[in-house]
Amino acid sequence: MTRMEAVHIPVLCKSVLNHLQVRPQGVYVDCTVGPGGHSRAIVKRLGAGRLVVLDLDEDALRLAARRLAGSKAKLSLHRENFRNLPRLLRRLRIRRIDGCLADVGVSSLQLQTAERGFSFMKEGPLDMRMDRTQTVTAASLVNDSRPERLLEILRTYGEVTGAARVVAALVEERHRKRFETTTELAAVVERVKGWPRGTRLHPATQVFQALRIEVNQELKNLEEFLSGVVGFLRPGGRLVVLAFHSLEDRLVKRAFARESGKCICFSPRDLCGCPRRRRVRILTRKPVRPSGPEIRTNPRARSAKLRAVERLNTSTGGHGGGGGPRAERGRKAVASRLGDGAREANRGQDR
Ligand SMILES: C[S@@+](CC[C@H](N)C(=O)[O-])C[C@H]1O[C@@H](n2cnc3c(N)ncnc32)[C@H](O)[C@@H]1O
Numbered sequence: 001m002t003r004m005e006a007v008h009i010p011v012l013c014k015s016v017l018n019h020l021q022v023r024p025q026g027v028y029v030d031c032t033v034g035p036g037g038h039s040r041a042i043v044k045r046l047g048a049g050r051l052v053v054l055d056l057d058e059d060a061l062r063l064a065a066r067r068l069a070g071s072k073a074k075l076s077l078h079r080e081n082f083r084n085l086p087r088l089l090r091r092l093r094i095r096r097i098d099g100c101l102a103d104v105g106v107s108s109l110q111l112q113t114a115e116r117g118f119s120f121m122k123e124g125p126l127d128m129r130m131d132r133t134q135t136v137t138a139a140s141l142v143n144d145s146r147p148e149r150l151l152e153i154l155r156t157y158g159e160v161t162g163a164a165r166v167v168a169a170l171v172e173e174r175h176r177k178r179f180e181t182t183t184e185l186a187a188v189v190e191r192v193k194g195w196p197r198g199t200r201l202h203p204a205t206q207v208f209q210a211l212r213i214e215v216n217q218e219l220k221n222l223e224e225f226l227s228g229v230v231g232f233l234r235p236g237g238r239l240v241v242l243a244f245h246s247l248e249d250r251l252v253k254r255a256f257a258r259e260s261g262k263c264i265c266f267s268p269r270d271l272c273g274c275p276r277r278r279r280v281r282i283l284t285r286k287p288v289r290p291s292g293p294e295i296r297t298n299p300r301a302r303s304a305k306l307r308a309v310e311r312l313n314t315s316t317g318g319h320g321g322g323g324g325p326r327a328e329r330g331r332k333a334v335a336s337r338l339g340d341g342a343r344e345a346n347r348g349q350d351r
Pocket residue numbers: 008009010011031032033034035036037038039054055056057060080081082083103104105106107108130221222
């Protein structure tokens with residue numbers, strides 16, 4: 001066992017399994033296999049069932065393949081973005097799944113590998129790509145984005161206080177020398193922001209979070225995944241999502257509310273563009289949080305929130321809004337009012 005395998009502990013694993021209710025003959029998808037912690041627990045409960053696993057990260061898939069080898073279940077691993085899950089399932093000729101897990105965000109494997117550039121605690125290239133075949137990196141964003149765009153990223157995805165001062169310092173610094181490493185960026189942010197009194201959080205934490213979300217398009221991926229996956233769950237099938245910050249959790253909460261037939265635009269009824277189609281039952285009225293002892297043994301679990309739904313036995317299949325032309329007009333009006341879901345989530349419209 002490598003050191004990384006030893007330190008990686010899957011978050012809220014018991015609760016994930018309780019909510020998935022793995023059936024030995026079932027078909028399951030782990031959309032974010034990472035080092036394979038949750039997948040290992042799932043395959044232990046799968047007899048001759050099937051597990052499809054995805055990750056954007058080649059290193060994670062290699063490690064997961066090693067850790068899952070020897071299981072009885074039919075296993076397939078795919079380097080794929082979970083936003084493309086419907087396409088992948090169609091390619092694999094899978095029409096219905098019994099359960100799906102998404103444990104979004106970065107893994108300890110990624111955070112602790114300096115060359116991946118996710119951590120301000122370790123000197124490494126300013127990279128932050130989960131998918132290393134893509135061209136946009138954290139360095140390209142910091143060095144080449146217009147100041148207004150950088151400001152928007154820091155405010156929207158990091159809720160960075162003093163973002164304008166940080167951006168001004170970054171722009172001044174990059175004229176002198178392009179940013180190349182994580183520690184160069186962290187040092188500039190620390191110089192500008194200092195350590196606010198009474199906090200142990202490094203001043204660069206939110207800046208790194210914001211850049212990571214933008215580099216990997218994390219909120220867009222999650223939003224698209226959430227709108228496509230429910231149509232593939234068989235009646236009784238379950239979807240479990242673990243989120244690690246409020247922007248993600250709000251998207252999950254809203255998507256689950258929409259799929260459970262609630263209005264999430266809060267417009268008058270005849271203007272409402274929400275599908276109002278009850279396709280799922282919400283299993284977690286409040287998100288499940290890790291216990292104190294779990295956080296002590298696995299600090300990465302600290303901010304985790306688990307939400308889960310169960311697919312209902314409805315005859316309606318794929319995704320799409322219902323209603324007549326009035327509802328369609330309403331949908332358009334609401335869509336243009338809300339704009340991008342991620343932006344909206346950040347405005348704190350947690351409904
Ligand atoms: C928190 S880790 C998963 C850990 C895993 N559940 C375990 O217990 O070992 C998240 C993983 O999701 C992957 N990931 C993030 N966004 C993704 C996306 N849009 N599509 C596929 N994989 C993604 C990351 O590369 C990372 O390996």
